[in-house]
Amino acid sequence: MMLLLSALALLLLGANDAVAHAVAAGDKGYIQEISGIHLLSFMYLGAKHMATGYDHILFLLGVIFFLYRMKHIALYVTLFALGHSTTMLLGVYFNIGINSYLIDAIIGLSVVYKALDNIGAFQRWLGFQPNTKVATLLFGFCHGFGLSTKIIEYDISPDGLIPNLLAFNVGVEIGQLLALSAILIAMGYWRRTTSFWRHAYSANVAIMSAGFVLFGYQLTGFFVS
Amino acid sequence: MYNTNVPPQSDLPTSRQLRRSTAIALIAAIVILVTVVLPAEYAIDPTRIGRLLGLTEMGEIKAQLAQEAANDMAADAALKPTPVPGGAAVPVSATSAQAPVEAQPPASPAPATSAAWRDEMRVTLEPGQGSEVKLVMKSGEQAQFSWIVEGGAVNFDTHGDGGGRSISYEKGRDVSADEGVLDAAFDGNHGWFWRNRGASDVTVIIRARGQYTEMKLAK
Numbered sequence: 001m002m003l004l005l006s007a008l009a010l011l012l013l014g015a016n017d018a019v020a021h022a023v024a025a026g027d028k029g030y031i032q033e034i035s036g037i038h039l040l041s042f043m044y045l046g047a048k049h050m051a052t053g054y055d056h057i058l059f060l061l062g063v064i065f066f067l068y069r070m071k072h073i074a075l076y077v078t079l080f081a082l083g084h085s086t087t088m089l090l091g092v093y094f095n096i097g098i099n100s101y102l103i104d105a106i107i108g109l110s111v112v113y114k115a116l117d118n119i120g121a122f123q124r125w126l127g128f129q130p131n132t133k134v135a136t137l138l139f140g141f142c143h144g145f146g147l148s149t150k151i152i153e154y155d156i157s158p159d160g161l162i163p164n165l166l167a168f169n170v171g172v173e174i175g176q177l178l179a180l181s182a183i184l185i186a187m188g189y190w191r192r193t194t195s196f197w198r199h200a201y202s203a204n205v206a207i208m209s210a211g212f213v214l215f216g217y218q219l220t221g222f223f224v225s
Numbered sequence: 226m227y228n229t230n231v232p233p234q235s236d237l238p239t240s241r242q243l244r245r246s247t248a249i250a251l252i253a254a255i256v257i258l259v260t261v262v263l264p265a266e267y268a269i270d271p272t273r274i275g276r277l278l279g280l281t282e283m284g285e286i287k288a289q290l291a292q293e294a295a296n297d298m299a300a301d302a303a304l305k306p307t308p309v310p311g312g313a314a315v316p317v318s319a320t321s322a323q324a325p326v327e328a329q330p331p332a333s334p335a336p337a338t339s340a341a342w343r344d345e346m347r348v349t350l351e352p353g354q355g356s357e358v359k360l361v362m363k364s365g366e367q368a369q370f371s372w373i374v375e376g377g378a379v380n381f382d383t384h385g386d387g388g389g390r391s392i393s394y395e396k397g398r399d400v401s402a403d404e405g406v407l408d409a410a411f412d413g414n415h416g417w418f419w420r421n422r423g424a425s426d427v428t429v430i431i432r433a434r435g436q437y438t439e440m441k442l443a444k
Binding site: 024025026027029030032033034035036038040041044048068069157159178181182184185188189191192197 | 231232234236237238240242243246247250257261262265278279280282283286287290291294380396398399420422
């Protein structure tokens with residue numbers, strides 16, 4: 001087993017001979033260069049991860065697609081945040097690394113689920129409406145494992161891990177609120193038009209399709225890598 | 226048909242509210258871009274707020290890493306490394322990729338721990354600077370080493386490269402000393418990369434003995 005692992009490690013390292021001492025660049029490279037508490041930096045990275053993570057954004061779009069009252073939006077977004085914060089922190093703390101392709105494939109399916117939910121497919125097929133709040137929380141858990149898997153790959157220094165992690169989580173919520181604001185403004189314009197109700201169905205079908213694409217993309221990545 | 230009821234127009238935001246929200250969003254985005262994103266991504270910080278937040282440092286490190294990766298790539302392209310015969314075969318001891326730097330029984334020809342060091346080198350690093358010291362070793366050779374940092378701590382990567390291959394034995398952050406046995410996984414240069422991420426100059430003192438041809442400062 002050890003031999004196999006080391007053979008694999010050498011194979012991987014051998015393939016990457018371009019860099020003399022194999023440093024990661026970008027966010028990961030930065031994180032591997034620092035140790036100690038860097039609250040604002042990790043807050044920024046959390047916000048960036050959320051605001052540029054199209055899978056999270058698509059799911060969020062699905063969740064608030066038919067919500068227009070602020071108290072409903074706040075409730076669902078809080079449930080989603082509660083879900084992904086829980087598993088993100090626990091996942092990193094207990095070092096539960098799920099294969100990132102598999103968890104991202106599941107996240108793709110969460111987008112499909114929400115789009116189907118929005119077009120009333122479950123009511124038509126199953127004869128009842130599955131609880132949307134519970135679903136949001138459960139899929140929040142999945143998204144949190146996606147986040148924790150990414151963070152584990154970042155290889156954050158153990159020195160200052162907990163404060164940095166909490167800062168990252170705060171950043172994730174800030175990023176989510178920023179993305180949500182942009183989505184709500186766009187949806188606000190769209191909802192006022194009569195065409196919204198004509199296009200809402202097709203829009204959810206398009207979201208569902210994007211979810212399937214994410215699923216296929218990640219699953220293929222799992223088998224190719 | 227849809228999983229919702231059509232809301233009355235009065236429940237929706239008015240055009241004026243939406244225009245106002247858009248304007249606020251645009252201004253907020255510009256502020257965030259200039260004070261947070263540009264410093265953190267590109268070290269572009271016209272307002273100096275990024276520096277205060279500690280984000281410009283992130284941008285600088287990213288730029289430095291990107292520059293070094295580009296330099297390494299160019300150096301590698303210039304060298305045109307010969308492909309390893311027989312592909313990525315692994316004629317190496319089983320533990321070499323795991324943690325060879327950890328306590329291992331010294332190889333039979335290795336001198337006793339009380340023996341004198343064969344080479345010693347001092348490397349002074351300015352803040353942000355990185356440097357490498359390498360031992361020229363053949364596959365399977367072992368060298369004992371010990372290094373300490375005067376005036377602070379460093380990030381390190383104990384690694385090797387040669388013949389188009391590279392390996393990382395151990396990495397660490399904010400470390401002020403390390404010692405162990407370097408077990409060459411293949412013919413090539415094996416040694417240490419250190420970077421000073423502190424605010425003042427540090428000096429790394431590296432000492433080694435055992436099976437290697439020479440100790441050299443790589444860059």
